[in-house]
Amino acid sequence: MVSxxxxxxxxxxxxxxxxxxxxxxxxxxxxxxxxxxATPAMLASAIRNLVGEAQVKTGKVRLDIPPLVENGxxxxxxxxxxxxxxxxxxxxxxxxxxxxxxxxxxANFHLTPSAGxxxxxxRIRLADTQKVVAIAKLSDGTFWSxxxxxxxxxxxxxxxxx
Amino acid sequence: xxxxLVNVPPxxxxxxxxxxxTLMSHVMEPGYRHTAAGEVVPRDIITSFTCRFNGxxxxxxxxxxxxxxxxxxxxxxxxxxxGKFEFEWxxxxxxxxTASAAxxxx
Numbered sequence: 001m002v003s004x005x006x007x008x009x010x011x012x013x014x015x016x017x018x019x020x021x022x023x024x025x026x027x028x029x030x031x032x033x034x035x036x037x038a039t040p041a042m043l044a045s046a047i048r049n050l051v052g053e054a055q056v057k058t059g060k061v062r063l064d065i066p067p068l069v070e071n072g073x074x075x076x077x078x079x080x081x082x083x084x085x086x087x088x089x090x091x092x093x094x095x096x097x098x099x100x101x102x103x104x105x106x107a108n109f110h111l112t113p114s115a116g117x118x119x120x121x122x123r124i125r126l127a128d129t130q131k132v133v134a135i136a137k138l139s140d141g142t143f144w145s146x147x148x149x150x151x152x153x154x155x156x157x158x159x160x161x162x
Numbered sequence: 163x164x165x166x167l168v169n170v171p172p173x174x175x176x177x178x179x180x181x182x183x184t185l186m187s188h189v190m191e192p193g194y195r196h197t198a199a200g201e202v203v204p205r206d207i208i209t210s211f212t213c214r215f216n217g218x219x220x221x222x223x224x225x226x227x228x229x230x231x232x233x234x235x236x237x238x239x240x241x242x243x244x245g246k247f248e249f250e251w252x253x254x255x256x257x258x259x260t261a262s263a264a265x266x267x268x
Contacts, residue, residue: 074230085240101228102194108224109237115221116179116240122223123230125192156192156230 039100046097046104047135051143056135060144061094063134067149072126072156080119081136081144085111091118092137100130125156164188168249170263174241182213182221183236186251186259192227208233208253216245241267 047056064078081091090113096106109120118136126132133147169183186208193205205227213221221237233251249261 098228102192103226103228105224105226106228107226110222110224111237112220114215114240114242115238117238119238120223121234121236123234125228125230 043097043099043104043131043133047133050095050135050137054141054143056143056145058145061134061136061146063096063132063146063148065132065148065150067151069126069150069152071154072128072152073154074123075126075150075152076121077124077132078119078121079109079134080117083118083136083138085113085115085118087113088139090115090139092139094118094120095135095137096124097133097135098124098126098130099133100128101126106132126150126152127155128152164251164257164259166249166251166259166261168247168261168263170247170265172264173266173268176241176243176267178241179238180241180265181236181238182247183234184211184213184249184261185232185234186211187232188251188253188257190227190229190231190233194227206254206257208251208257210252211235212250212252213237213239214248214250215239216243241265243267 060082062080062082065075069075079094079096081094083091085091091111093111094109097104098106106124107122111118129151131147131149133145135143135145137143165187167185171180174180188208189206190208191203191206195203197203207227208225211223211225212219220239223235225233244265244267247263251259
């Protein structure tokens with residue numbers, strides 16, 4: 001008796017190989033693409049855009065943010081700079097960055113000597129457990145920074161709409 | 163109609179450092195969220211906040227999607243003279259909102 005596969009010389013091994021290829025081909029489109037997450041490299045380049053070639057020193061800046069956050073959708077944050085606000089020497093701007101949200105910027109605050117105190121409070125979103133960085137630019141052109149690690153249990157920004 | 167809430171002390175001593183608090187109702191849709199059908203929800207945020215005192219800018223903030231819904235901002239200024247604070251929020255899709263508050267400096 002002649003089987004119908006014999007003229008093609010299809011063995012069991014061939015069929016198994018074919019089945020494997022088909023499975024792999026159909027599985028590929030199932031790989032979901034999540035929105036691009038900011039990486040530490042993006043954070044570094046965002047900071048580089050701001051400061052250029054200048055050196056960033058650690059200190060002066062204070063970032064008050066809870067170390068453990070339950071809901072990343074609204075995280076209270078206070079940033080302040082220990083520097084006098086006089087017309088000769090003052091804090092020009094404060095820039096807040098993050099490491100793992102979809103984009104590295106959080107906010108830029110532009111101050112004037114009349115502020116009296118270099119301190120700003122707001123509420124931010126954090127998409128993951130990550131590092132938050134604040135950089136202050138002084139009127140003499142120097143940059144000061146601080147970085148704080150925050151643990152987030154419920155992420156913000158990229159979840160599905162209800 | 164957007165609802166703004168600003169808190170400025172009505173009276174202050176000359177030279178005192180006062181705190182100004184502002185709250186604006188806004189969804190601040192970050193533009194990174196998806197519907198259950200997989201479509202991206204378009205970005206709709208406030209991008210800029212400015213505070214002027216008697217016409218001169220005293221504080222400005224550039225906001226990004228990482229600012230929580232209903233943006234709250236608190237900052238400081240020195241009470242130098244009596245006058246009027248003007249607040250302005252500008253955002254996506256032509257969003258503009260303003261508010262003002264008066265202060266008496268003694």
